[in-house]
Amino acid sequence: MKTIAIVGSTGSIGETSLKVISKNKKKFKLIFLSAHRNYKKLIAQSKKYNPKNIFLTNEKFYKKIKSRKLIKVKNIFNNSNKIDYVISGASGYDALDLNIKLLKISKKLLIANKETIICGGDIFLNLAKKNNCKIIPIDSEHHCIDFFMNNFLQKKEIIKKIYLIASGGPFYEKQIKYNEKIKNVIKHPVWSMGKTISVNSSNFSNKVLEMFEAKILFNLPPEKIDILVERKSMVHAIIQLENNIFFPIVHYPKMEIAISNSLKIQFNENKNLDNISLNFSKPKNNKFPLVHLGHKILKKYSNSGMIIFTVFNERLVDLYLAKKIMYGDIVANLVKLFNKKTIIAKSKIKINSIKDIKSILNFAKNYKL
Amino acid sequence: MKTIAIVGSTGSIGETSLKVISKNKKKFKLIFLSAHRNYKKLIAQSKKYNPKNIFLTNEKFYKKIKSRKLIKVKNIFNNSNKIDYVISGASGYDALDLNIKLLKISKKLLIANKETIICGGDIFLNLAKKNNCKIIPIDSEHHCIDFFMNNFLQKKEIIKKIYLIASGGPFYEKQIKYNEKIKNVIKHPVWSMGKTISVNSSNFSNKVLEMFEAKILFNLPPEKIDILVERKSMVHAIIQLENNIFFPIVHYPKMEIAISNSLKIQFNENKNLDNISLNFSKPKNNKFPLVHLGHKILKKYSNSGMIIFTVFNERLVDLYLAKKIMYGDIVANLVKLFNKKTIIAKSKIKINSIKDIKSILNFAKNYKL
Numbered sequence: 001m002k003t004i005a006i007v008g009s010t011g012s013i014g015e016t017s018l019k020v021i022s023k024n025k026k027k028f029k030l031i032f033l034s035a036h037r038n039y040k041k042l043i044a045q046s047k048k049y050n051p052k053n054i055f056l057t058n059e060k061f062y063k064k065i066k067s068r069k070l071i072k073v074k075n076i077f078n079n080s081n082k083i084d085y086v087i088s089g090a091s092g093y094d095a096l097d098l099n100i101k102l103l104k105i106s107k108k109l110l111i112a113n114k115e116t117i118i119c120g121g122d123i124f125l126n127l128a129k130k131n132n133c134k135i136i137p138i139d140s141e142h143h144c145i146d147f148f149m150n151n152f153l154q155k156k157e158i159i160k161k162i163y164l165i166a167s168g169g170p171f172y173e174k175q176i177k178y179n180e181k182i183k184n185v186i187k188h189p190v191w192s193m194g195k196t197i198s199v200n201s202s203n204f205s206n207k208v209l210e211m212f213e214a215k216i217l218f219n220l221p222p223e224k225i226d227i228l229v230e231r232k233s234m235v236h237a238i239i240q241l242e243n244n245i246f247f248p249i250v251h252y253p254k255m256e257i258a259i260s261n262s263l264k265i266q267f268n269e270n271k272n273l274d275n276i277s278l279n280f281s282k283p284k285n286n287k288f289p290l291v292h293l294g295h296k297i298l299k300k301y302s303n304s305g306m307i308i309f310t311v312f313n314e315r316l317v318d319l320y321l322a323k324k325i326m327y328g329d330i331v332a333n334l335v336k337l338f339n340k341k342t343i344i345a346k347s348k349i350k351i352n353s354i355k356d357i358k359s360i361l362n363f364a365k366n367y368k369l
Numbered sequence: 370m371k372t373i374a375i376v377g378s379t380g381s382i383g384e385t386s387l388k389v390i391s392k393n394k395k396k397f398k399l400i401f402l403s404a405h406r407n408y409k410k411l412i413a414q415s416k417k418y419n420p421k422n423i424f425l426t427n428e429k430f431y432k433k434i435k436s437r438k439l440i441k442v443k444n445i446f447n448n449s450n451k452i453d454y455v456i457s458g459a460s461g462y463d464a465l466d467l468n469i470k471l472l473k474i475s476k477k478l479l480i481a482n483k484e485t486i487i488c489g490g491d492i493f494l495n496l497a498k499k500n501n502c503k504i505i506p507i508d509s510e511h512h513c514i515d516f517f518m519n520n521f522l523q524k525k526e527i528i529k530k531i532y533l534i535a536s537g538g539p540f541y542e543k544q545i546k547y548n549e550k551i552k553n554v555i556k557h558p559v560w561s562m563g564k565t566i567s568v569n570s571s572n573f574s575n576k577v578l579e580m581f582e583a584k585i586l587f588n589l590p591p592e593k594i595d596i597l598v599e600r601k602s603m604v605h606a607i608i609q610l611e612n613n614i615f616f617p618i619v620h621y622p623k624m625e626i627a628i629s630n631s632l633k634i635q636f637n638e639n640k641n642l643d644n645i646s647l648n649f650s651k652p653k654n655n656k657f658p659l660v661h662l663g664h665k666i667l668k669k670y671s672n673s674g675m676i677i678f679t680v681f682n683e684r685l686v687d688l689y690l691a692k693k694i695m696y697g698d699i700v701a702n703l704v705k706l707f708n709k710k711t712i713i714a715k716s717k718i719k720i721n722s723i724k725d726i727k728s729i730l731n732f733a734k735n736y737k738l
Contacts, residue, residue, distance in 0.1 A: 151521075152520075228641075228642060240641070243626065243629065244621070244636055244638045244640065245513070245516070245618060245620045245626070247616050247619070248617050248619060250615040250617060251614045252613070257614070261614070266611065266612065271613065272530075272597075272609070273649040275649065275650055277646065278648075279645075279646040281644055
């Protein structure tokens, strides 16, 4: 029996994880569930899944429910024994601090948060090593590559290129309006996801973040990382070997698969590829200029550039979702910002410590967009 | 520098191999070229590629050119030093004897001859082990699976199923006429191949032979071996893991890739999957009844059943190509024959020795069709 805990249990990754675990009750002991603010849902989950304790990462809300003397509410970071699996469903670049804390209490940290990997970079990965914590990416693209590289590939050198596969989002075959409405933007063709990631999918910034993540996680040179579109989200990554054999990594688009796989439990599904059709294409640069920008940041700048892009993008998406800017402003601003001398200079700064990360994060968070 | 030799150098595999080797002259020393009868082409190849000696496996023709006192003509089986790579492009079930002899003079035997693997079965594989000879399949389907299993897969148990991919042949979307003309039958959509294998592709008997071959080579249970169609011959096999992740193994349809890969030399090709579309479908049982028959032989009978199918099919194709039977007679006869009690009884006989193989081969060769 393995111990397990979920941070962000009220989000989509948290809920999927609970579904997977509840189908394999005998294999797991649920140590805690935590959410950021949604204490109502957390309490409901607590009643249903009976974890040893629950926690809210937002201090105000934590105090609020703690004062209700619910016995089970306890600070998760005081956990003395390392937990076998901690699933971190926290989102955004602010999750970095939280995930650093989780390294200390986790043997394996399952993480779908691109921003933590991008902002934390090598510093985060080294901290994980120091804490004897294995990082397992559970977003489908990186999970597939990680699974292939860890289980099958002895020599990374035989990789010619990896392709992160994009669904293409709602506008791949349509014209994009500069003032596109939120409801059209978040209409993802395959996955049902949060609003921010849906916006990110629509203009390929999500795939740019994934390229950054791949560079850090797999330590590959920029020219070996690329993007292709497959509209059905059946293919998650393609590994091209030096001998020109390609391995598309394919599974039905279900979040359960990466989670089950990471927890080393069977995911039963009786499906095959009969009647499946897969079409690959490159996103056009003039329609999706962020792909080009992403490659440029990857090749020319340091991790600082990746962090700045990540924060700027998140801030711009927040502004769009708050109806303070138009849809087209997100991409237009990102492109414009990365032509500015200050931004380019900042993007080249080498990062050597958590302090350096914080400094770049602060710059990007406070820069007047 | 590795030593290399080609048996069947005048055929399509032989010619492709020579093309690959001649691009990598410094890496290989060409020990011999051999053909069955086509001495004119063999002599021309000898002049062009300058092997240490040449040989004809057909005795009559061998004597004929030997008597001409061409210095280089020498019996290849007297080769005292083991050759690093021997490429065997010999075809048909009669190639078994030849390939058994080659085990003794080869460190690695590259083989595209399904019939040898099927008829030789475990006996042939054990003989290879005894002779310290590694068998490398170079037909694209088995090569891809072999490559994946040998290089990447530690535990065969995690395989849920392997799919051998068929192009579907010339009639996949068309009606098949019982009296279809040879020129229509051998019009393969992708590969340019010999007549027999083209006929075999058109009615899926080729894929049935490949299922048999896969069972022997990879020692998988029959229910883990299946067929899917992908019309462009870009996908050669699919490995489905227990966790429901699929790995299609993809390369452009060029014989050079499997050969280069087996010889551990780089195959340079600047291609990617942009604008590639892959469609998978199951062949329909009522249109291609041999698929069903193949599964039945695989599940219910011993290797004898596979040998009998192989020989009957080859004999029937020969009759068709000699215009003695109609196209539809090939499949109709195979289905009818495998409903006969004698054939079923013979198909269940266990094979324990070369003698047993010869006995079944003789039965099948001489059975009145």
